[in-house]
Amino acid sequence: MKANGGMSRRQFISLAGATILGLGIVGCADNSATSSSDSGDAASSDSSSEATGKVYYLNFKPEVDEAWKALAKTYTEQTGVDVQIVTAASGTYEEKLTSEMPKSSAPTLFQISGYVGLENWKDYCLDLSDSDVYKELANPDLVLKDGDQIDAVGFVQENFGIVYNKALLTKAGYSESDITDFASLKKVADDIQARKDEIGVKGAFVSSGLDSSSSWRFTNHTANMPLALEFEEDGVTNPDTIKGTYLPNYKDIFDLYITDSTCDKAELSAKTADDAVSEFVNGEAVFYQNGDWGYKDIKSIGDENIGLLPLYIGAGDEAKQGPCSGTENYWAVNADASEEDQKATLDFLKWVVTSDEGTAAMADDMGFNCPFKSSKESDNPITKAATDMIKGGKKAVSWAFAVQPNQEYRDDLANALNKYAAGGSWDDVKTAFVDNWATEKAANK
Amino acid sequence: MGKVLKKWWPLFVLPTVLSFTFGFIIPFFQGAYLSFCKFKTINKATFVGFSNYAAAFQDPEFAHAFWLTAAFAFLSTVLINVIALAIALALTRKGLKGTNAFRTVFFMPNLIGGIVLGYIWQILINAVLSSVGAQLLSLNTTAGFWGMIVLTLWQQVGYMMIIYIAGLQSIPSDYLEAAKVDGANAWQTLWKVKIPNLMSTITICLFLSLTNGFKLFDQNLALTGGDPDHMSEMLALNIYNTFYSRVGAKWMGIGQAKAVIFCILVVCISLVQLKITRSKEVQQ
Missing domain, CATH: 3.40.190.10 (Periplasmic binding protein-like II)
Known part of the structure; x- marks a missing residue:
């Protein structure tokens, strides 16, 4: 071989040998390091x-x-x-x-x-x-x-619902008390969307990104409302099949999210969770469906500006509806x-x-x-808002989405929502929501 | 040198043998055994016979992933090697300035990991798609497939190019001079002298690009994630999803069975390819 032309075989072999030896020493050093820390641990636990x-x-x-x-x-x-x-x-x-x-x-x-x-x-x-x-x-x-x-x-x-920017809502001429059910939420959102340039926002809701970093907000959390209501009505907790009783309401809220939005529907499939956060933090949108785990991301707008609304979809007893609360x-x-x-x-x-x-x-x-x-109360404003709502007599909605069959089900639902947002038919969502439930529940068995 | 090697070869072979045994042979057989089991973690497995294989063969998504992967591997192998060889020929021409700079530029994409590349190209391709008003990647099967081809080409052409350049440079210059003296034109020199002498390089490059095509995972996961509806999901991603996006013990075994089928398939195809191209190699 020409590449080794300058080096004799013997030299090559001794070099290789040295390399191997070197590796061996490193290996030993590694071992001794771990074993010494092991014995250290053993000693400390022996001492007590x-x-x-x-x-x-x-x-x-x-x-x-x-x-x-x-x-x-x-x-x-x-x-x-x-x-x-x-x-x-x-x-x-x-x-x-x-x-x-x-x-x-x-x-x-x-x-x-x-x-x-x-x-x-x-x-x-x-x-x-x-x-x-x-x-x-x-x-x-x-x-x-x-x-x-x-x-x-x-x-x-954990609690989720519709997080909103109090300052922007006030700027738009509304307050939390104006939003008491889905109809009034839609009215306010439509109005903000119509006057978005005057208010200085890009849309009422942040982009409902359907990239996998963000689609769980809709396949899991938004879907929780129709599921929880249906389970409550049917008296079940983990059924093998579902009927999709409140699917039309799911469509209503999803339509609202993607219509009164910061971006065009066709762009949603590439929008990420980070996009939604940055829009909310930069004051480009008033509403953002998410939960108290997202507080760290949005705290730069100030605790006093963060509010929480129940996730209204226009079904059930909305006067008493509280945040979705579970874990x-x-x-x-x-x-x-x-x-x-x-x-x-x-x-x-x-x-x-x-x-x-x-x-x-x-x-x-x-x-x-x-x-x-004996837990200490958290100073997370979204958590506080949720706790206050429940203390004020509202009823927490359970996390029914936790019994969705598997990730496959959620991925397929995300895909169907994606197609729908890009101009496809709602029937795909219906199939993914209702029929796929039975298929995937059976596949788990 | 023979004496020294004869005496000491076990010492030199030992590290490789050990790591190969523990890193490959043992897990391989364990994996093959697990494909006949129902299990969640590998130390609690119950033997179930061939049912995992039956389920794997009945899975339409697996069949789709197979044909998609086959099409992808074939197309990407052909394109990568044609383009890489063309660039290598261009960059080994005598009298061309800055060849080293060009080689570096072409090779650089290979230094970036597949996941990162996938996300970068996702942004690029989506920007193009949205500017022409087409559906974005996650809804667009055709764009997803060609996007993966483009990404793979971009990443691997430079690598294969380097191997081809090395191959071209090792062709003895007297062959080329003799061809020139005999009055061969560039085209004839390429087909009658360069390519026959490059066959061992071509064997390696075809092998690498073909197996890379079959094993493609990172780029697939990051660029399309299998969307829409598993239509751009290739074999490796299909196996991964069988493992991790399903619930229940039986899916691990099915994923394992798919992985064994996948392994046998890649080995068979590679062996056939090696046999064919090896037979065309010439001794200098």
Whole structure:
């Protein structure tokens, strides 16, 4: 070979040998580094007599990763129990969990997103009926059950509805009291859209982006209203088939979103969640359907300017309708973990939801509105607005969308909405909403 | 040198053998076994026989993904190699200035990851589509397919070009001089001298672009995500979606069965291609 012309075979071989040796040394150095930290952990847990198990939490939310790590450190300092926090990269939780669970050092604490996720993981959930973390729940319904067994405990109560910019609504000549149902919401939105240049906005609603970063706002959250109303009427919680009783209302609200919007319908398929946030933050739109988890993104408009309306779709008892309130964040404890690790994990959870440090971290650092008895109230204005609404006698709408069959169902629905927004037929949405429910529920079995 | 190598070869082979065994052979057989199982995590698998394969073959989306992938792999292989060879020929001409700069420019797209490329091209293509009033990528199957072709070409042509340049430069110059003395024109030199001497390079490039075409994942995920209605979903993405966008234990096994079918398919096609092009290689 010409490339090696200048180097003899012997030189080449010795060079390769040196490289391999070098790699070997690096490898050893790596090993010794890990083993020394391992022994360090062992020493620290040995030093405290009762601490034998350890905690490994696979966290779902990248935005609170640092807060969890800080909290874990505090706990380790106080008790000597080793707490490891690992966060899956955004959107890859299921993948990460699937690959971590078979390991000998599997997560002892993991998250489940609802009954759909439970379907995958119920064999791995420890029964939490007798656990302190379950007993600490202020609302004992915020759990995932498999028969009588409590498989997972919700740890964040989240609310969504139509977030609006108070300053802009006032500028348009309206106030929250003008919007009491779908008809008045539509009237106000249509008026703002008609006078958008005068008010200085680009549209009444932010772009209803149908890119996958944003389409969940409609396939999951908007769809929650027709689903919740239908389930309530039929007295079911997780049916195998649905009728789509309130589908016409779903069409009404979606039409409103895409008509009184900052952009042309044809552009929606490429609009992202970031587009919606930036439009709202820049004051280009008044209304933005989202929930309290989105507060961090929009807080630059000022807490006093952030308001929340119920997600009106023109059905049910709208005078009493409150925010959609529920969670997609449940804690489950690994049933396959060793008994010591399970105990350590349950102790850690108890500490997180009852201690001053834990409750403060959850509320202030992570911004969670937690459903536990000793939880600290969050200062998130969207959460506050939702809590005030419920205190004022409005009825929270449950998260019915949590029992949507699977991601496939949501993706297909997003696709149908996309086609509809680009000028297609509503029949596609109807098929994706109603018929696909039965198909995908059957496919899960 | 023979003596030293004979004595020490196990030491040199060991790291590769170990990493190949742990990184490839063991997972491969484990994966093949899991395709006959119902499982959620790999340590809790129950044997179910061939039902996963039956389900995989009955899945119309999988069949569609297969034909789409086949069309894509064929088209992209042909286009990549024709264009890459053309550029390589142009850039090895004597007396051309700035060839190194051109080579660098053509090679650079290859340094960007597939996901990033996918999103960048998504913005570019959507801008073009919306300016001509066509439906955007997520609703436009044709644009999605050609978008992936364009993206793949943009990314891989430079890479193949470098290999072709290396191949062209290794053709002994006396062959070319002899052809010139015999009065061959450029076209005749290309077909009778350069290409026959390039056959080993062509084998490699065809192999790489064909298998890349079949395995395409990142670009597919980022550019179209399979939209609309799985119509632009290729095999690798179909397998991924079977794994992760369905719920229930049976889907993991079906995804695994699809992956095994996919693997066998790619291996067979590559072997056939290697056999055909190898037979045309000449010894210098």
